[in-house]
Amino acid sequence: MAIVESINDLPVQDPPEEDFSSADLTWTKFGTTENHDDAALIPYDRVDDFIIGEGSNLECPTRFHIERGRRRKMGIFTEYKDDEYLEYKLYWCSFGPENYGEGGGILPSRKYRLNTRNRAARPQSMRGCTCNFVVKRLYARPSLALIIYHERRHVNKSGFVCHGPLDRDAIGPGANKIPYICNEIQQQTMSMIYLGIPEENVLEKHIEGIQRYCGSNAKVNSLASQYVHKLGMIIKRSTHELDLDDQASIRMWVERNKKSIFIYQDTSEKDPFLLGIQTEWQLQQMIRFGHRSLIAADSTFGIKRLKYPLCTLLVFDSRQHALPVAWVITRSFAKPDVSKWMKALLDRARSVEPGWKINGFLIDDAAAEIDPIRDIFCCPVLFSLWRVRRSWLRNIVKKCNNIEVQREIFKRLGNIAYSIWDGSDTLVALEELTQDFVDQTAFMEYFKQSWVPKIEMWLSTMRSLPLASQEASGAIEAYHIKMKVKLFDDSHLGALQRVDWLVHKLTTELHSSYWLDRYADECDAFQNVKEEYIASTSWHRALQIPDSAVSLDDKDHLFAKVLSQKDSGTMHLVWNPGSEFSFCDCAWSMQGNLCKHVIKVNMICESRQGYKPSMSSQSFKDVLMNLLKKPMDDSIALDHSMAWTMQMLDQIRNLVEVSSANDIRMVVNNLPLQWVSKKGRTSFGKPLTNLTLPSASNDPRSTAARKKNRKRKRLSRLR
Ligand SMILES: [Zn+2]
Ligand SMILES: [Zn+2]
Known part of the structure; x- marks a missing residue:
């Protein structure tokens, strides 16, 4: 085949199918005689369709993840080559690039024989696949994307097919007959086992999953049953203790799980222990839900009971539930160490999504170092009262x-x-x-x-600092409670002082549980998991209480009563209604939790005369009032504070119940909003949405939004 040297000689291909793959495209050798690759040119807005289609290859079904990404600004070149990129993304088959199988990584020397089965706990996950391609959004023609395929076969370094039905040594003898089990089914099966779901239910779901790839027959079913059983045994036998010595054990874990670590610093004379964990999936969730949104920290978890306290970074997912996207284990809260891990985390996200940026960082500890957050994430810091x-x-x-x-x-x-x-x-x-x-x-x-x-x-x-809403506080608290239940049950008392145990627990059980929650919700599977997940915050439980169940003491505003939904004979008394410091007499509240009755009562109080506004809306008002006092000149300081305010408003609107924003809106409407229209000054102050609050149903944009949502859903399956 002739080699094409100019991109202008490549035809633009736009296959009619909804999703399409490399088989539907005609590939041209592009480059020079010495150095050329297969290339094809497609419309930029069809890139996602290609990636979905390419992952559904029957011989090697897989997912592609972004291994590296880069982005450039329009207008930085005066002269450029015709294949120069605006956006560059290197996609890699998710069975690579690392190889965790036999002969993959080199295991560090160890003092005694390990349970070698451990390593098979994630069979087929990382098999050193070299299949990868680049998608370049063209600088000269941004509506087009150039796909450059470096390696189209799913083979490892030695050139052998390394996954899928053609893989000769999938797992164990006779494994070539074992039906292909994709990452998602494997993760699903593992998650269910970790969560203690009975084997027959796990098997049923497992078979349902693999039948999508290979139809139904007795052989497949019996092999699947063996597989699930074996995986269950492996998981049961797997241990956190890779070495008797905790420090050595962690070192080994780190060596084997490089992809799930964004920073590691072993204890030494000058440096304290520092371990930052983030799996691929968590990274994707952080990029997806954290972008132009909030990150919250549940800091100092287990400061008394664990060897090192745990700090969790959370994003708010599509249901505004707190989803853990990174875990940091360290005793050091010193600025240099905090800066180190924050920078590593941000760099990691930006290496995949160059424009990634958060709009606010929520802290829960007044002693936390704020400077590193401002310096590294360049965003406002908010405080949560939870x-x-x-x-x-x-x-x-x-x-x-x-x-x-x-x-x-x-x-x-x-x-x-x-x-x-x-x-x-x-x-x-x-x-x-x-x-x-x-x-x-x-x-x-x-x-x-x-x-x-x-x-x-x-x-x-x-x-x-601006204060976070009760909804955000409730979501963080719900995460915190779940952690306590999972980590501090009595069977682990002896293990709390081992870091390897904590790491094992987080990356297996906790991770699985959140993965399954999200999967159940997005794919509408596992109805009971989904329902439990939706109801996992007090906020969502409060939404189930009808207004009619609440009666207020209109005279003195001393208390409110909430009729129990389960037992109509029971009444809960909420003392000091309308405040973040309301006190309910239900059992959940008596354990120190923010209960649904308090939230429900406060939702109602917000719209009633005579109750003071919540601390978060007072705090926001305070910020706005201070702003009003600023000189009305054209100063940069004014621009700057306006920019932060607009950004905060956006966040608060997402988090506070829309109805409660009424009085805030009045204040906002009195502000010199004309500023916002002065385009081209700074970009970060521009509100994402227009100022009127959207009404839910009769909005003509909602159909488009729904479509977009569907697309996003499909995309999330990619990740
Ligand atoms: Zn592959
Ligand atoms: Zn209560």
Whole structure:
């Protein structure tokens, strides 16, 4: 075949099928006589169709992931070659590039024989496949994409087919007859086993999955049954303890799981231990849900019980639930170490999605270092009250016996938090509190010891940072509770001091559980998993309570009553309604949690006269009022603060119930919004949506949005 040297000689191909693959395209040798590859030119907006089609290859079904990406700005070249790119993405078959199979990585020397079955716990996942191609969005013609195929066969370095039905040594003797099990089914089966679902149910779902590829017959079913059983045994036998010594064990784990690590620093004389875990899937979720959105930290988890505390980075997924996208295990909160891992995390995301950017970072610890966040993520920092609320409530319930005393102390503490804007003296308020409840010795002792010394720091953080909504706080708390249940059940007491155990637990059980939740929701499978996942935050549970079940005390606004939905004879009393520091007498709340009754009551109070607004909307109002006081000149400072405000507004609108935004909107409408139309000054202040709040149903754009959603759904299957 002749070699084409100019891209202008390549025809643009636009196959009629919804998804298409390389077999549907005519490939041309493109380049020079010495150096050329197979190339084809397609419309840029059909790239996704190609990637889906290419992964559905019957001989080697797979997924393609972005291994590397780069992007350039329009207008940076005055002269350029006709194949110069605006966007460059290197797609790799997800069975590579690493090889975790036999002869793959080199295992470090070990003191005793390992259970070699461990390594097979992810059979077929990484087999060193070299199949890869590049998609270039053309600089000269951005509506077109050039696909350059480097290796079209799914072979490993030695040139052997390394996965799919033609793979001769899939797993064990006779394995070539084993039906192909794609990543997704394998992940699904593993997740179900990790979650303790009975083997027959796992098998049923497993067979359903593989039949999509190979039809139904007795042989396939019996092999599938063996496979599931074997995988179950492997998982049961797999252990976190790769070495008796925890440090050596972690080193080995790190060596074997390079793809799931974004930073690792072993303990040494000058550096503390630091391990950042993020699987491929988590990376994709972070890019997808974190972009132009929020990241939240559940910091200092297990600071008392674990060897090193765990910090989890969370994104809010399509249901606004908190989804863990990275885990950082370290004892160091020092600036240089925090900067190190944050930078590594950002670099990793940008290596795949060059324009990736978050709009806000939510912290929950007043002692957290803020500078690294601002320097590295270049975004506003927000504060969430969930941690302080939770520890106050838990200790009040634990240390005071009388429920009337409990709710009154909680209310008073809430008042102190609410008073940050009215300039009242915290010390005086604290003094009064101590005197009024002088007989509550156990609680007062705790409070004096743990809070009084640092309360100024916490309050000033609340005052200076915008506050996150109750929905966000509830979502983070739901994650935190799930972690506690999974990690601190009594069977692991001896293991809490081992990092390898924590890592194992996170990357197997926890990861599987979140993977399955998302999968169930996006593919509408596993109805019970899906329902449980949807109802996993108090916010969603609160939405199930009808307004009619709530009655307010209209006279003094002292309490509200919520009729139980399950048991119509039961009534829950919510003390101090309309506040983040409302106190409910239900069992869930008495454990220190933000319960659905409090959230429901607060949703109603937000639209009623006479109740004060939540702390998060007060805090936002405060930011806006400060802004109003700024000189109305053309200064950069004004531009800058406007930009942040618009961005925050966008975030808050996503998180706060739309109805509660009414009064905020009035304030916003009075602002010098004309600024926003001055295009070309700075880009980050531009709101993503227009200012009017969208109505849900009769919006003509909703059909388009739905279509887009479907597309996104399909894309998410790619990842
Ligand atoms: Zn491959
Ligand atoms: Zn409750």
